[in-house]
Amino acid sequence: MPPLRRSLRTTPILGVLIQVYEERLTARGRALLWATAAFALVGVDTRRTQVFRLFAVAAALLLAARAFTLLRRPRVRLDCPLPPRATAGSPVAVRPRVTSPGGRSPGDLRLWMPPPEDGSGGLAFVPAESFLRPDAEGAAATEVRMVPRRRGRYVLKGASVALTDPLGLTASAGVAAPGQTLLVYPRFWSMDRFDIPLGRRYQPGGIPLSSSTGDAIEFVGTRDYREGDPIRHIHWRSWARRGQPVVKEYQEEYFCRIAIILDTFLPPRPAETDRRAFEAGISVVASIADFFSRSEYIVDILAAGPDLYEVSAGRSLAYLENILDVLACLEPCHDPPFATIGPALFEKLAQITTVVAVLQDWDAPREAFLRRVHDLGTAVRAVIVRDGATTLPWQPLGHDLGEIDVMSPADVETALSSHAGPFPELNGSLPLRGEG
Numbered sequence: 001m002p003p004l005r006r007s008l009r010t011t012p013i014l015g016v017l018i019q020v021y022e023e024r025l026t027a028r029g030r031a032l033l034w035a036t037a038a039f040a041l042v043g044v045d046t047r048r049t050q051v052f053r054l055f056a057v058a059a060a061l062l063l064a065a066r067a068f069t070l071l072r073r074p075r076v077r078l079d080c081p082l083p084p085r086a087t088a089g090s091p092v093a094v095r096p097r098v099t100s101p102g103g104r105s106p107g108d109l110r111l112w113m114p115p116p117e118d119g120s121g122g123l124a125f126v127p128a129e130s131f132l133r134p135d136a137e138g139a140a141a142t143e144v145r146m147v148p149r150r151r152g153r154y155v156l157k158g159a160s161v162a163l164t165d166p167l168g169l170t171a172s173a174g175v176a177a178p179g180q181t182l183l184v185y186p187r188f189w190s191m192d193r194f195d196i197p198l199g200r201r202y203q204p205g206g207i208p209l210s211s212s213t214g215d216a217i218e219f220v221g222t223r224d225y226r227e228g229d230p231i232r233h234i235h236w237r238s239w240a241r242r243g244q245p246v247v248k249e250y251q252e253e254y255f256c257r258i259a260i261i262l263d264t265f266l267p268p269r270p271a272e273t274d275r276r277a278f279e280a281g282i283s284v285v286a287s288i289a290d291f292f293s294r295s296e297y298i299v300d301i302l303a304a305g306p307d308l309y310e311v312s313a314g315r316s317l318a319y320l321e322n323i324l325d326v327l328a329c330l331e332p333c334h335d336p337p338f339a340t341i342g343p344a345l346f347e348k349l350a351q352i353t354t355v356v357a358v359l360q361d362w363d364a365p366r367e368a369f370l371r372r373v374h375d376l377g378t379a380v381r382a383v384i385v386r387d388g389a390t391t392l393p394w395q396p397l398g399h400d401l402g403e404i405d406v407m408s409p410a411d412v413e414t415a416l417s418s419h420a421g422p423f424p425e426l427n428g429s430l431p432l433r434g435e436g
Contacts, residue, residue: 029169100138122150188286197379266332
């Protein structure tokens with residue numbers, strides 16, 4: 001939706017008029033209204049043209065239709081379940097159903113699917129307007145396609161059903177379904193392979209972080225008591241049998257933990273290519289997260305920006321939906337984040353085995369950030385999503401910091417379109433244009 005129309009919706013008076021225009025006039029009623037206004041403008045001089053007669057007929061039809069529906073309201077029940085989540089670019093079938101509690105036909109009905117309140121045009125219903133003719137028992141159903149065009153969080157008004165006049169020009173006050181919030185996930189593809197350098201680190205306090213997969217702490221045997229051993233580890237049965245203190249021995253907690261860091265920086269007035277690269281980077285993160293969600297690794301998603309968004313998944317900690325919920329609502333940061341990242345993040349990264357960084361560019365702050373991560377003993381793999389050359393050349397540092405790859409938004413779009421990577425030899429891995 002154009003920015004001007006979005007701003008008009010927020011004004012008190014014009015917003016109400018736009019709402020009445022959309023909800024109380026059908027598509028043919030709105031066409032007749034504009035035709036009536038055109039007839040009034042052309043036929044203003046009644047002595048030179050007879051167009052005013054057309055104006056009179058059109059205006060009379062609108063007034064009669066409005067009078068027919070002014071005080072009427074349908075006595076029906078509307079069921080229009082909407083999914084709480086969807087994926088950008090994947091239409092969803094919505095099946096509204098109308099029933100009459102009295103078992104009688106209420107008359108001709110108009111179903112209206114209002115657009116989201118933000119008016120951004122990122123979500124649409126096709127068709128937004130449907131005409132229903134209930135059967136003798138007052139039941140009617142139809143199918144509407146919900147088309148999510150862009151990721152985001154959308155506040156939806158409930159669908160409404162109203163009576164119409166015999167000509168289908170105007171609608172009465174409607175019966176509305178409850179509104180809801182819809183999360184639209186970013187587009188992503190299912191990757192079959194994503195190679196990263198792996199290792200294992202000791203995870204202090206790792207019991208809550210590990211579940212039934214991998215190296216959870218477990219009882220492996222007993223040994224003689226040594227000074228300093230916790231009393232809660234004493235094995236009382238063995239002590240009673242041997243006559244001297246014996247403690248239980250446990251296996252240490254070592255496992256692989258991966259952090260995916262997303263670069264959320266965009267200039268205050270970004271070009272269209274920058275926006276495309278930002279959305280492509282989010283799709284890459286979602287695809288990588290989907291790949292790791294099917295593995296035994298613990299995965300942390302970190303979005304570098306003014307606020308550090310963090311979500312962990314893997315080992316039964318959370319589902320992929322938790323990660324996609326964050327990515328659906330993520331907004332760009334207009335201040336360069338890598339120069340101001342605090343020590344708290346590096347303290348966390350010190351427990352990470354591997355860092356996968358999805359960047360928008362390659363410059364000195366990003367290079368310094370990855371070098372500091374590398375100095376922690378953490379393996380690094382970087383994916384630069386950018387349309388065009390980077391600010392600084394990254395090729396000389398590929399073997400020093402770790403593997404560095406480059407993708408363009410067109411590469412990402414090709415992978416999304418094919419759902420398994422654009423090249424058969426990649427087996428659904430990242431479609432890369434260069435390697436360090």
